[in-house]
Amino acid sequence: MRSRLAALGRILNRITASVVILQIVAMLTLTLVESLRKKKRKMRRFPVVAPSPVTVEDDEVTVYTYGEHLFDAMLQAINAAEDHVYFETYIWKADATGRAFVDALNRAAARGVRVHAIWDGFANLVVPRPFYRQLSDDIATLHYPALPVPWRPRSWGRDHRKLLCVDGAVGFVGGYNIGALYATGWRDTHARITGPGVAELDNAFIDFWNQNLGRRRRPITDNPVRGWESRLRMHRNTPRIQVYPIRNMYLEAIDRAQERIWLTHAYLLPDDDFVAALRDAARRGVDVRIIIPERSNHIVADWLSRGYYERLLHSGIRLFLYQGAMVHAKTGTIDGHWSTIGTANLDRLSLLGNYEVNLEITDADVAARMEEIYRIDLSNTIEIDEARWLRRSLVAKATESFLSPWRPFF
């Protein structure tokens, strides 16, 4: 009996290993085919909204939806810096845009501005090290380690944040990484803040820096004063202390919604509770819409994401596929009151894995701007029709199911 069980165990192990290998082969094949197709695909223009500031109490919030506009504003802020620059990015490409940031940071350091720069090691594995060596020795840097300590799960999170703070007077946060492709080819969203709300961003940067001093870095001793009742609040996922408030921020806002929940997300792989919250909202009559890229830059993520569509559509949630360009935004706006612009995707890596920052704004004027942007984005989408979606090919359905066990890894 024991030997039969052992034999059965061996067979099961082999089947499991074969399925896993097949899944990996399938994902690699999809990625390879897509990368060949991508080379032939032409980038298309997409509608954008000119940035203009919205007043929120003593702050001003400007929403950026086009990379060139944003990068110009960021470089302008660095060029005008007099006291300090805190710069943090997930991806920092070694191209013309990346170099423009190196040059601006170097110029700021050369005129005596205190400059700190952080970038993620894993996200930039393909970027040649000499690129970062162009940064002046006067700049305090943190190349966040590419490899975590395997036996310390708290070290597994990537630094997925995108932040810039200048002189405590102006700050930027949102989905944009630094690179030429993002300047013109991707539709993303970032916010620029001026006023006391910048302290929220400063504080987020300083905490991260001071938690990662290592042996050679000096702490930042600034202590930005943050208001208790501000309409602008920063939520920070911090794996090191096992705190992930961004998921909760979304769930709470979704739970409050009475009229509309309009989300735009690059990668849609929500957990079951998140899906349940959206479905509950749709069932109580809330207009729930999600804009997602028709084709993102990660084809495997797209296939995993498609596995959710049926359930979402069936509950009355409307899905809109963004056409001709990668939409990389991580935003939401609810009921004309609440908005968020941040770095967190709707996937496990962002909601329960990485360092992330999301700005939560409770303000009708900002929500109106976000809705205006949403309507413009909608004009560049095609809505998924539930009946047609149900008729998609059997191969497509099988691929979605076959890959679905990998969702928790994204």
Ligand SMILES: O=P(O)(O)OC[C@H](O)CO
């Ligand atoms: O991780 P994100 O959301 O900054 O997106 C980055 C792209 O996926 C890079 O391939």
